[in-house]
Amino acid sequence: MTRWLALALLVPAAAWAQPKGDPDWPCPQRLVPVVSAAALWPEAGEGDWRAEPDVATLVGRIAPRAVEEREGVAAIEGFAAPLGVDRRRRLLPLAFAGALEETNAQRGQVIEQIRRFARHQRELAGRVRGLEAELRAAPPEAREELEQRHAFAAKTYTEAERTLRYACEVPVRLEARLGAYARALRAALPPE
Template sequence: MRPWLALAALLPAAALAQPKGDPDWPCVQRLVPVVAAGALWPEAGEGDWHAEPEVAALARRLAPRGVAEAEGLAAIEGFAAPLGPDQRRRLLPLAFAGLLEETNAQRGQVIEQLRRFARRQRDLAERVRGLEAEQRAAPTAAQEELTQRHFFAAKAYSDAERTLRYACEAPVRLEARLGAWTRALRAALPGE
């Protein structure tokens, strides 16, 4: 079997993995653009988390993707420990609101990167298909160069597909981390 035909068989499978609602969403996971507060904390408090400097500092400190779940849990514990019961009832829901907003901002950036990646992959798949057509129609003298060009384009596509599987987990990891932090905030509430 010619190497370019093997890749051609893979290209339609990648297209089938995309949900019909958004052709730029390349992941198997369902696209959820924004995590809703009610999904994690139905009775979240009122107020502006930006207006509380300690809450804002906590939310911004924990929001970056590189912050590990355990690091965030320790920071939440350190934040809640000195607070009295009334302060906890007021500030912990605000901390949740801040973490939710900041996490949604991080997720939004990741989702947009994944969409751009999907568009590039689609363009690359078209390029591979075009090279396959050129190879079939080209005279024998041009076959070697076209075979090399096709090989490198197909390799770039395959390498990117392997990366995509890992990249699609980024929004899921952000959601899981937010869930753990939400559970820690709720556990620190008086009476919980």
């Protein structure tokens, strides 16, 4: 077993994350469960964005996780271009409210998946440590099977850690994309 893996198994991933934070949050990024409107657009739209069919359609186009930032920004620009001044002032803040709501829902799902994954990783690390203890105490004739089980569990843990690092980036990317959407929507607003 590599030296870093041995250390990783001894120290839970959550201990490397933010101090005194959520024990199920293993990511190096600070846990922000919900992005606030005030952080990106202090005067976000009032009203129900779903009640405006054009806005609901735009949000449906730009909000899915698979949509790249540049595609979403282009959709926003295309949406805003033909609108008159009054409609821009009314609809663009609603579009931001919809994008914010949908992004927060997606981020919430991803955050919960990451938490479940972190709990699973802690359990797996415990299993690896248990197998190591069994190996140390096992008679020579029982070691081969234990070594195989230990190697499999350690490999599974290592591969899952790589997946976890990728998963930790998803909420950050969603938040960054939302920021780009807010900038595009605000840029399309007419000056007052």
